[in-house]
Amino acid sequence: MNDEMLGRITAAAGEEPVEVTEFRGDTTVVLSPSALLRVAECMRSELSFDLIIDVLGVDMYRPDKRYEVVYVLYSISRKAYLQLKIRIDEEHPEVPSVTSIWPGANWHEREVYDMFGITFTGHPDLRRLYMPEEFEYHPLRKDFPLMGVPDSLPLPRR
Amino acid sequence: MALEALQRDGFLTARLDDVISWARKNSLWPMPMGISCCAIEMMATASPRFDIARFGSEVMRFTPRQCDVMIVAGTVTYKMARVVRKIYDQMPDPKWVISMGACASSGGMFRSYSVVQGIDQFVPVDVFVAGCPPRPEALLHALMALQEKITKEGAIRPSARSAQITIPETVSGAPA
Numbered sequence: 001m002n003d004e005m006l007g008r009i010t011a012a013a014g015e016e017p018v019e020v021t022e023f024r025g026d027t028t029v030v031l032s033p034s035a036l037l038r039v040a041e042c043m044r045s046e047l048s049f050d051l052i053i054d055v056l057g058v059d060m061y062r063p064d065k066r067y068e069v070v071y072v073l074y075s076i077s078r079k080a081y082l083q084l085k086i087r088i089d090e091e092h093p094e095v096p097s098v099t100s101i102w103p104g105a106n107w108h109e110r111e112v113y114d115m116f117g118i119t120f121t122g123h124p125d126l127r128r129l130y131m132p133e134e135f136e137y138h139p140l141r142k143d144f145p146l147m148g149v150p151d152s153l154p155l156p157r158r
Numbered sequence: 159m160a161l162e163a164l165q166r167d168g169f170l171t172a173r174l175d176d177v178i179s180w181a182r183k184n185s186l187w188p189m190p191m192g193i194s195c196c197a198i199e200m201m202a203t204a205s206p207r208f209d210i211a212r213f214g215s216e217v218m219r220f221t222p223r224q225c226d227v228m229i230v231a232g233t234v235t236y237k238m239a240r241v242v243r244k245i246y247d248q249m250p251d252p253k254w255v256i257s258m259g260a261c262a263s264s265g266g267m268f269r270s271y272s273v274v275q276g277i278d279q280f281v282p283v284d285v286f287v288a289g290c291p292p293r294p295e296a297l298l299h300a301l302m303a304l305q306e307k308i309t310k311e312g313a314i315r316p317s318a319r320s321a322q323i324t325i326p327e328t329v330s331g332a333p334a
Contacts, residue, residue: 158280
């Protein structure tokens with residue numbers, strides 16, 4: 001992360017706070033949800049982070065800002081990885097969708113929605129990816145029991 | 159002795175029940191329900207080295223309507239269970255099920271919310287095969303065990319098994 005990149009990211013974020021951390025060669029930029037789309041657009045068009053590797057959900061299981069969503073980006077021309085991270089509240093687990101910027105995020109966001117119940121506003125097709133449509137829970141949340149909720153997934157009659 | 163009788167009289171006598179059972183057990187056409195890695199061993203079983211054709215089961219049919227035995231080879235999730243059941247329902251009677259490997263038999267190492275802990279919860283299983291994955295010899299042994307079972311249960315007399323056979327139903331709209 002050089003000064004030029006940092007300058008463009010903070011400019012794109014505007015008033016919103018930007019926190020940059022580096023750990024063993026991995027650069028992470030922590031943003032607030034409202035700045036995500038502007039920074040993402042800047043990443044794609046100005047800083048040539050043209051490839052979205054993954055979108056991850058994390059349940060930190062803490063009272064404040066329980067969930068995190070991490071976007072792992074790669075720039076083919078820079079040969080560099082970068083992570084965008086946002087922290088969100090348990091009450092309103094909502095994040096703007098980045099599918100308009102990286103279409104490849106489509107299924108990744110559906111996976112995070114399925115597993116964590118985080119809604120991606122503006123997503124073109126926000127359905128569950130793995131679990132059946134009628135399933136009511138989000139299995140990767142920390143308060144979900146390992147063996148599931150009894151009778152929540154009906155089996156065919158024997 | 160039998161050969162002499164055949165040469166002299168031109169016919170043999172046998173119980174019809176035995177003849178039908180004999181025909182059934184030696185032409186068990188499998189439905190290869192290959193869901194995960196066990197399917198690779200199932201393919202090896204069909205290969206010349208192990209040669210499932212020795213038991214009359216070389217005709218792997220990918221349509222359930224021509225099959226006699228469904229070999230469930232792999233991890234069955236709850237989402238997949240309704241598919242497995244639907245294919246089982248589409249098979250004509252008489253039909254049998256081999257549960258191949260630890261996952262299909264008990265969930266295996268996937269002790270998890272998404273994996274059915276044993277397919278006997280939604281289809282009647284005739285033979286379970288242990289192993290992760292089982293060797294082809296183990297699958298052949300299961301097939302031989304099934305052949306023995308078919309011989310014993312008979313074809314005409316009503317057995318305990320035939321009373322168990324349920325009327326096929328649609329899986330999604332199953333009556334409560």
